[in-house]
Amino acid sequence: MRYMMLIHHDEAALANAPQKELWADYAAFNEALAKAGGGMAAGERLQPASAATTVRAGDGRTDVLDGPYADTKEQLAGYFLIEVDNLDEAIAWAKRCPSSRYGSIEIRPLAETYPRPDLSLRR
């Protein structure tokens, strides 16, 4: 199955983290994701929520708001895509991701036209 891994950061906690170690951990994680399989494409990191703009149209008018969609403690900070056999493997990648220590990682299966069967099972 393919999963989008949505990284949400507590930006303050991240800012207080030892930066050198954090990015070293991230480099190692990215390398593992690329080499040990699972990773489908390079993920992307986003600018902090302070750089966000939110647009909502309806009722004949368009609102353009300065700031993120929801003003919560944890903000969407990036994503990566994986292709693995099942949710447990996705959970394992989420646990390995350094960001899980500075916020949370939401695991969302992609909406597939045909959900993929678990072909690892033999009769």
Next chain:
Amino acid sequence: MVRGESNEAARAAERVARESYGRLVAFLAARTRDVAGAEDALAEAFAAALHTWPTEGVPHNPDAWLLTVARRRQTDALRRRTTRQAGEEHLKMIADEIEAAAEAPEDIPDRRLALMFACAHPAIERGMRAPLILQTILGLTAIDIAAAFLIPPATMGQRLVRAKARIRDAGIPFGIPDKELLPERLDAVLEAIYAAYTKGWAEIGDAASIALAEEAIWLGRLVVGLLPDEPEAKGMLALMLYTEARRAARRSADGAYVPLEQQDTSLWDDSQIGLAEALLKAANAAGPSGRYQIEAAIQSAHVARRTLGANTWPAILALYDHLLALIASPVVALNRAMALAELEGPDAALAALAPLSADKRMADYQPYWAARGHLMARAGLKGEAHEALTLASGLATDEAVRHYLRGQIAALADG
């Protein structure tokens, strides 16, 4: 007792039907993760089996019988649904599995354990794990499960549908977890089964709940059979059997509540106790003691005390200390205090209970007030005992327990 024998045969037939059904649901759903699709494919065949096997006898190969009926129906279902794209792929795959299995029904792998792990996955809401297992492994209806869990049937039905969709859509695996995850995941499976058992134990004299207790014990046996090296699985089965062995003794002939200390031990089921003792022994030999092994050991000590007259209170207290260190739950603290009362008297037990009075969860926890009331009565604190026992009576949901507490309150005034 011809009638009794035929009832017995009917129950045996139903048991075989459920066994076969659970095995086939697990097999058909494993690859697609589509539990609802697998259930649909088997629904008609299972209903026919429950209807005909008890009277006409169990077929030579129950799996093959079910698959033959399911195969006919599945072809029709596929033909009817060919226009509906989304679900078609799963239905087609389930149909292929049915075809393949019908060719060689003796080779169908038993994936019921994998299905139980999927149902008790951390991504499934805790309260829905036991209902899911009862429905998918045993084929119980939402109506029966709802009755045992005191939830409206329609609500239970919706939640079951949602949970099954979640297994499919989130990609919850059908498998035995790796060694590092196994203890935690097995714990969730055991917790779900034990939750079903306690539902079947609490409501007294209700046929549906007695049946549920039996189903839970059956599931416990299944897990022990499929994971013979796991001591906690054995511990939990032993715990259920110790409790079940006393079922006949916990009510008097006129339906009154009988506490453990006053139960007629000749009413205890020796064969179930023997089985529990053997399981506990095997569990203890195999590995470190977990929650269920300790709780079973406490039951074993109660049995020894009541049947052999041995003073096992020091052992019981030590076991509760151990259990409390493992799970710091107020319920365990409460039971420990009651054991302490037997050794050091009610004042020591009340002192041990004092920290619990600040716990908000105790405010409407009936056993807490019943225990306090009994301890205070024993300590001669009549006024406080009256207050606590009255509260316990007001919080009780079982009429026999209420009746018993009323008797205790009346005894305060007399004594």
